[in-house]
Amino acid sequence: RSKDEGKDRWSYFTSDMKIDSDEEARLEQELRHALRRDEFFLVFQPQVDNRTQQVTGVEALVRWQHPTRGVLAPGAFLDVMEKTSLAVPLGQIVLDKAIAAAGKWKKAGLHFGRMAVNLSPSHLPSGTLLQDFLNAMTKYDVGPELLTAEVLESVFLDTERNHNWHVLEELYDRGIHIELDDFGTGYASLSHVADLPINGLKIDRSFTAQILTDNKKEIVVNHLIHLARALNINVVCEGVETETQFERLRMMGNFSVQGYLIARPMTFDQMTTWLDASPNDLTYFI
Numbered sequence: 001r002s003k004d005e006g007k008d009r010w011s012y013f014t015s016d017m018k019i020d021s022d023e024e025a026r027l028e029q030e031l032r033h034a035l036r037r038d039e040f041f042l043v044f045q046p047q048v049d050n051r052t053q054q055v056t057g058v059e060a061l062v063r064w065q066h067p068t069r070g071v072l073a074p075g076a077f078l079d080v081m082e083k084t085s086l087a088v089p090l091g092q093i094v095l096d097k098a099i100a101a102a103g104k105w106k107k108a109g110l111h112f113g114r115m116a117v118n119l120s121p122s123h124l125p126s127g128t129l130l131q132d133f134l135n136a137m138t139k140y141d142v143g144p145e146l147l148t149a150e151v152l153e154s155v156f157l158d159t160e161r162n163h164n165w166h167v168l169e170e171l172y173d174r175g176i177h178i179e180l181d182d183f184g185t186g187y188a189s190l191s192h193v194a195d196l197p198i199n200g201l202k203i204d205r206s207f208t209a210q211i212l213t214d215n216k217k218e219i220v221v222n223h224l225i226h227l228a229r230a231l232n233i234n235v236v237c238e239g240v241e242t243e244t245q246f247e248r249l250r251m252m253g254n255f256s257v258q259g260y261l262i263a264r265p266m267t268f269d270q271m272t273t274w275l276d277a278s279p280n281d282l283t284y285f286i
């Protein structure tokens with residue numbers, strides 16, 4: 001390996017970093033404005049029981065109504081939010097809006113199972129999370145039995161582990177469900193899962209996408225589902241896009257599914273209509 005090669009790579013890397021950090025600084029500024037101007041809103045995606053088709057939950061997913069670029073998904077801005085101090089205020093807004101929506105459906109007598117909110121990894125150690133939940137729950141008259149917090153496996157494993165663990169246990173003890181998101185992409189093993197204060201796990205859509213083509217993935221998913229059941233842990237299978245995937249999963253047992261096959265994420269009004277139509281049999285989406 002020549003010295004020149006190393007040098008070239010390094011200078012390329014630094015100039016690249018510079019562009020990135022300029023862009024990031026600009027985005028960070030825009031995001032600050034966005035928080036002040038209330039440009040964030042939620043879309044909702046249902047989770048349904050794969051036998052009865054009953055709605056078991058609705059996941060709230062954040063979107064940014066950008067002034068010039070249209071509606072942006074979290075992939076376009078969440079990383080920068082996490083790197084700065086903005087993830088906590090965004091998390092507070094998301095909690096408030098999600099629990100407000102849950103309150104409206106509750107008042108309207110619409111069954112939606114639980115409202116599932118994605119927690120930012122930085123919101124957990126912030127010291128405000130529990131109070132943020134309680135404030136919104138009081139404000140919109142929503143009890144813990146209507147709420148789920150979705151967290152990444154990593155929140156139990158990082159340096160804040162002890163504190164995060166404590167905060168999640170507080171939510172758990174109050175009856176808010178805790179679910180491990182994107183299960184299978186991180187480090188958690190099922191033996192570890194048995195000791196966590198969690199009610200469920202969401203099998204990542206990268207598994208769902210491969211069950212039909214990769215026999216080993218299918219075996220892993222099948223065992224995850226059976227072990228979770230044995231441990232009395234709920235399962236949501238993410239990213240179900242086709243009838244064939246749905247049918248294959250159905251052969252593995254009775255659990256919840258979420259994905260484009262059932263419904264794409266929708267606006268509050270669309271979700272209200274969807275819940276109101278309250279499908280009674282599987283032919284509704286198959």
Ligand code: C2E
Pocket residue numbers: 045060061062073074075078094118119120121150181182205238239240241258259260261265
């Ligand atoms: P996630 O929590 O795993 O959410 C599922 C993602 O998969 C969503 O993307 C959803 O739109 C997408 N999806 C659902 N069904 C299907 C399907 O059948 N096929 C495919 N290809 N995709 C499907 P989205 O909304 O872009 O969110 C991406 C990630 O951003 C989420 O992954 C979550 O980790 C994070 N996120 C979303 N909303 C929030 C939020 O309010 N707060 C925080 N902290 N993170 C959020």
Ligand code: MG
Pocket residue numbers: 059118150181
């Ligand atoms: Mg999620």
Ligand code: MG
Pocket residue numbers: 181182202204238
């Ligand atoms: Mg997920």
Ligand code: MG
Pocket residue numbers: 182204205238
């Ligand atoms: Mg995911």
